[in-house]
Amino acid sequence: MHGIVVRKYGGTSVAGAPRLARIASAAQRRQLSRRKAVVVASAMSGETNRLVNALRRTVREPEPIAADAVVCTGEQVTIGLLSAALWERGVSNAALTGWQVPIITNGDHTRSLISSVYTRRIYTVLRVSAATMVAGFQGVDALGCSSTLGRGGSDTTAAALSSVLRSPCLIYTDVDGVCTGDPRLVPSARVILRISYEEMCELAGFGSRVVHDRSLTLQGRSAVGMSVLSSSSGTCNNEKLRTSVFFNLGRLMPMDRPQATSVSYRRCRAYIYLRASGGGDVILTLSALCGEKIELLSFLHDGARGVRAAMTTPASAAPGLEGALCNLRCRTRLRRSQCDAASCDVSTVGLGIRYAQVACSIALPMLRRAHAIATSEIRISLCLKERDLRCAVGRMHLTCLHGDWRRGFADSGATWL
Numbered sequence: 001m002h003g004i005v006v007r008k009y010g011g012t013s014v015a016g017a018p019r020l021a022r023i024a025s026a027a028q029r030r031q032l033s034r035r036k037a038v039v040v041a042s043a044m045s046g047e048t049n050r051l052v053n054a055l056r057r058t059v060r061e062p063e064p065i066a067a068d069a070v071v072c073t074g075e076q077v078t079i080g081l082l083s084a085a086l087w088e089r090g091v092s093n094a095a096l097t098g099w100q101v102p103i104i105t106n107g108d109h110t111r112s113l114i115s116s117v118y119t120r121r122i123y124t125v126l127r128v129s130a131a132t133m134v135a136g137f138q139g140v141d142a143l144g145c146s147s148t149l150g151r152g153g154s155d156t157t158a159a160a161l162s163s164v165l166r167s168p169c170l171i172y173t174d175v176d177g178v179c180t181g182d183p184r185l186v187p188s189a190r191v192i193l194r195i196s197y198e199e200m201c202e203l204a205g206f207g208s209r210v211v212h213d214r215s216l217t218l219q220g221r222s223a224v225g226m227s228v229l230s231s232s233s234g235t236c237n238n239e240k241l242r243t244s245v246f247f248n249l250g251r252l253m254p255m256d257r258p259q260a261t262s263v264s265y266r267r268c269r270a271y272i273y274l275r276a277s278g279g280g281d282v283i284l285t286l287s288a289l290c291g292e293k294i295e296l297l298s299f300l301h302d303g304a305r306g307v308r309a310a311m312t313t314p315a316s317a318a319p320g321l322e323g324a325l326c327n328l329r330c331r332t333r334l335r336r337s338q339c340d341a342a343s344c345d346v347s348t349v350g351l352g353i354r355y356a357q358v359a360c361s362i363a364l365p366m367l368r369r370a371h372a373i374a375t376s377e378i379r380i381s382l383c384l385k386e387r388d389l390r391c392a393v394g395r396m397h398l399t400c401l402h403g404d405w406r407r408g409f410a411d412s413g414a415t416w417l
């Protein structure tokens with residue numbers, strides 16, 4: 001069989017008949033290249049939310065297994081329509097849902113993990129036709145029930161298929177590629193042509209929606225190439241402008257030159273600070289009490305003075321957290337606590353930017369407004385009040401635009417204190 005390529009179309013790219021027709025026409029043109037396609041499609045933009053709302057109007061607390069039976073239908077409609085549009089243009093294909101492939105999950109409904117993917121049916125279809133449509137965001141559990149992979153899960157389907165078929169993965173979306181910042185918030189954002197896998201993971205984990213973070217974990221296992229490109233320019237056969245994710249870009253970088261690549265942000269975060277004279281079990285207790293994923297920003301054990309910890313969590317967990325803090329105050333020696341539910345975080349990602357000098361230069365103009373600053377090997381994050389988000393993204397983006405953190409800092413002017 002000729003080479004296979006996995007093409008994933010997101011919700012905005014398949015929203016409405018004209019967009020589906022554009023994708024089908026592009027598939028018709030590509031038939032000449034004789035490369036077979038596995039097309040993964042999401043539900044049309046807004047459709048999954050509509051299904052979730054319909055469910056909530058019907059029952060107060062839907063059983064996850066039943067919820068999945070409802071929310072997985074959006075993708076089925078898209079692949080059916082896309083399949084019809086391709087047939088109309090003479091492109092032979094078959095449309096498969098998650099259970100038909102099958103994509104086997106661990107059955108943790110509404111947020112399932114993929115355990116295995118059977119490829120035989122995909123190969124059978126591709127032997128006799130040009131494309132296989134696969135419904136994104138879904139698989140099947142051991143009982144044969146549909147189970148979904150969590151919001152944004154179509155990227156995960158595409159990455160899993162790319163990984164098992166050992167074929168490149170193209171993520172088509174509504175922007176020209178991964179940019180130096182979210183184009184919706186930063187009009188001057190530019191497309192990054194080459195990004196390292198590690199930077200992409202960090203961006204996805206810290207708010208950039210353009211590629212879902214779980215899909216990157218899967219892609220990392222097989223190290224098969226991934227690109228992000230626009231579904232509208234792509235369908236005009238102009239696929240030159242795109243972001244390619246490289247697995248060894250670090251080796252191509254000049255030694256010892258920190259490089260700011262992109263800025264990402266997460267809204268609706270809660271910032272928590274606490275001081276206690278007890279031990280580190282305060283955080284574990286807190287985490288267990290509120291049942292939400294807590295990200296630890298810093299944890300200091302200050303000898304006899306006890307512990308000081310700063311954390312963030314989704315704002316939806318804030319009410320539960322405040323209750324948990326009250327509870328802790330009674331049970332442990334909690335001296336001080338603060339919970340700001342109107343917070344956000346803004347991160348600059350780039351190879352080599354963790355060192356203190358660079359970190360300070362990027363974060364300094366915003367220091368006084370920040371709750372906390374946290375760094376990883378390739379990221380500097382500021383936790384701020386939600387109202388400061390736009391300004392912080394703009395400031396940090398200047399650094400990314402120039403690539404070089406020194407120049408970005410000089411241009412930003414440290415006047416925001």
Ligand SMILES: Nc1ncnc2c1ncn2[C@@H]1O[C@H](COP(=O)(O)OP(=O)(O)O)[C@@H](O)[C@H]1O
Pocket residue numbers: 009010011012013042172173174175177178179180181182183184207208209210211262263264
């Ligand atoms: N660094 C970034 N580069 C490009 N897009 C970004 C970035 N950060 C956030 N985004 C946002 O991600 C959106 C694409 O993600 P999403 O809406 O989930 O797409 P899809 O519907 O194709 O899955 C873009 O419209 C853009 O607003």
Ligand SMILES: N[C@@H](CC(=O)OP(=O)(O)O)C(=O)O
Pocket residue numbers: 009010011012042043045048049074136137150151152153154155
């Ligand atoms: N339809 C699902 C899955 C998905 O991945 O959508 P998108 O590709 O548009 O982010 C959702 O809304 O979560």
